[in-house]
Amino acid sequence: MQATQSMRRCNSSVLVLAMAALTVQAAHAQSAPAPSAAESAIAARVLASTCANCHGMDGRSAGGMPMLAGYPRDAMVSTMQAFRSGQRPATIMHQLAKGYTDDQIALVAEHFSRLKALP
Ligand code: HEC
Numbered sequence: 001m002q003a004t005q006s007m008r009r010c011n012s013s014v015l016v017l018a019m020a021a022l023t024v025q026a027a028h029a030q031s032a033p034a035p036s037a038a039e040s041a042i043a044a045r046v047l048a049s050t051c052a053n054c055h056g057m058d059g060r061s062a063g064g065m066p067m068l069a070g071y072p073r074d075a076m077v078s079t080m081q082a083f084r085s086g087q088r089p090a091t092i093m094h095q096l097a098k099g100y101t102d103d104q105i106a107l108v109a110e111h112f113s114r115l116k117a118l119p
Contacts, residue, residue: 044111047104054092059112060119069115076109 035043048059051068055061059068068076082088083097100108 040107041111044107047100047108048111051108058115058119060115060117067117068112070117071109071112073106073109073113076112077105080105080109 048068051059055065055068059071061067079088080093080097080100081102083090083093084100086094088094097105
């Protein structure tokens with residue numbers, strides 16, 4: 001298929017990162033071999049980058065928004081699940097959280113928990 005071939009030839013870092021994220025999803029969907037630690041780390045950073053617009057680069061908020069860097073993993077997982085289910089009311093996070101699977105939430109929560117609030 002032509003689209004697939006041109007994607008293989010394309011070596012932009014954005015596509016590489018996106019493919020890594022998709023690889024993680026596909027691995028879970030098709031019970032393929034688990035992604036390597038490096039693939040998971042890249043996928044986590046791709047997911048976390050979507051939070052940066054509001055919560056700051058690497059989850060380091062300049063104030064006014066909750067700090068995600070250093071947020072305890074289990075607390076983030078349960079908070080995101082509470083947003084997703086509507087159990088925790090929100091202005092925006094209840095909508096955003098619906099776009100993430102349990103695995104993606106766990107991955108991004110693990111990522112932020114390892115970051116220090118101050119670089
Ligand atoms: C469009 C802006 C926006 C984006 C993007 C965004 N958030 Fe949020 N986030 C908010 C707002 C606003 C709140 C406060 C709750 C509310 O009103 O939705 C919040 C609250 C939270 C909280 C609760 C913090 C606390 O202790 O009260 C967590 C956890 C969180 N966000 C995680 C994330 C993660 C993880 C991502 C990326 C996957 C993300 N957010 C992306 C705007 C955003």
